[in-house]
Amino acid sequence: MIPPSTAPASAAPLIARQSIVNHLQQVVGYELFNRSRTSALHTAASDVLLVFTALSHVGTEDIVGTKLLFVNCTHESLAGGHLDLLNPAQMVLEIPPLGHAAQEEVAARLPILAQLRAQGFRLAFDHSVLDSAYAPWLQLADYIKLDLSALPLDQLAVLVQYARRHTQAQLIAEKVETRQHYETAIRHGVQLFQGYLFARPSEVHTQLLPPAQAHIIELINLLRQQASTEAIEEVLKKDAGLAFNLMRMINSAGFGLRREVSSFREAVMILGLRKLFRWAALLFTATRDGGAPPAVCQTAVVRGRLMELLALEAGMGAEQADQAFVTGLFSLLDAMLPLPLASALALISVPEPVSAALLQGEGPLALLLTLAKACESSDDAAFDQAARSLALSSTQINGAHLQALAWTDHLTDPL
Template identity: 45%
Template structure:
């Protein structure tokens, strides 16, 4: 079945107007100019999968940074396992409460993401006192210049002076005067119509058969032999093409192109391959149950991982004791 994937990208530039990355936006068609109204962890997982396996990271952002809007549910989600942390900037939304315990809980998740290598961005709210625990983990503060007051801009610059790795991004810059104002104010990066409007990148998508994806997931879950896995990949060109496009994305940093299915599986590992397959299943159109099936599959996979860990621990504890003679 042939479908299409669409993602818009808008450049982000430095003080010399040199490109440093793109913000990525979901699009429902090649002509739409706005993101879909419903923003969820599932829609974010589809955007990331389309970026890496359908359109391709080389076409979208290459060696540059990719800024992606998140919902809070994304912060511990499995779909982040398939992305390249060192090029991915997760834009963290504001919490709809000032409850200190909730803010602290999210701060712990942000720290874990930073330890995995992800870069993080947030709005000016992250510079406020209630979010003090977040700021050491934040790499970029993005401020809408259409709504930014001079005293808030000054306060953000003070934070950047304290946290030397913090970078300020002026977004929705629409005129040369606005660029000059925030350039003079010490902002590091800039985004907006003054530089470029979002450009939609599209790709034709040939989807594999549901049955083949499910069969491959079952094989991976039970740690089947590589020959069995390879045989499923060989009989579904769409499935194998997506896997090779993903494994050959620039984020893997491979010295040469991977053309062998066996080699691709070995590099990915069963755990990451399972996550990738679950997301693939969720993106195949024409089946409203796909996201639910994918969630169930991931849950089962995590249960199997935990059971395997427990069995290994029990096996170690049951090793026969050595008797002295």
């Protein structure tokens, strides 16, 4: 029988987003803020980890949808390579000033900024970029933020005029808290706005389905060894958390694919070993406080493997056997997440036969699922009926069940 308990809630990252609106007060983008108490230390990967968490968000809708996403960066994170995981078309990287910058420092950062912009990322700077020391950066500015809490309003006109003469950047008035702020910015030609007058940052509680740390480490080691797609796929099959988070991210709006991905193999091939390595490293960081996977996750793996073996015993093809595995693995998502099964499946892409089996109880995969559940619960009546429908003998089924249990025990042995 499946244990009734579910996974304990992990220390989920807490994200806040604040709207950026145009002069018609239509939302054009969101700035993300990390509100997690455990994230006081700003590391090189933390900026992209914040976005990664947002894209892998487990909820009823995407946090950002197809809007622009403004992300505060450090100069260390810009050079770290983690940005390869993101869709440049949706991202605006907010570049911090260098403090009392010397011309040499500004010039040294220029190649990295130019490369990011060439890759398709938009770049945003605060109003300090209008200082003469930052002249080399001005040509790269897509957005310039004017902080109305720090700038005297009588200086705004001068800065706007200078920006219009020397850049093609769109201007954003930020920290707009009063009607006077807004009207002054409008009068000087600013057309994008951010601040309490329009919206306060709204918190979004996120949750990653925590995979086993050992499985993430194993995946990282395989990727460093440039292992085969088949070997990497096998690791994903071990852990519903790994599988779900990968499919959730790659099919999110922010990842930028034009079609949905519904198989692990395809996800691995699309990402490639390099990007998959970075994803695994970020996932390891995001879930470093998580404990061992609960018993329900192991049950899902056994169920998936059992259904895969039974599909082959029933004469189904390799594609249906793969779908049988996915059906079993994701059949307990509602027990792993604080969401109904239909809502959880809506966050990822699964083939139609898998969806029909899980949500409508229809098709041959539904019969396999019924049989797998009967094996877990010792439901003799359901076992006999499903076995007859699939033309499988008790010997075949029991043998497959033992193989699935042994396979899962082997997979979950300590590394």
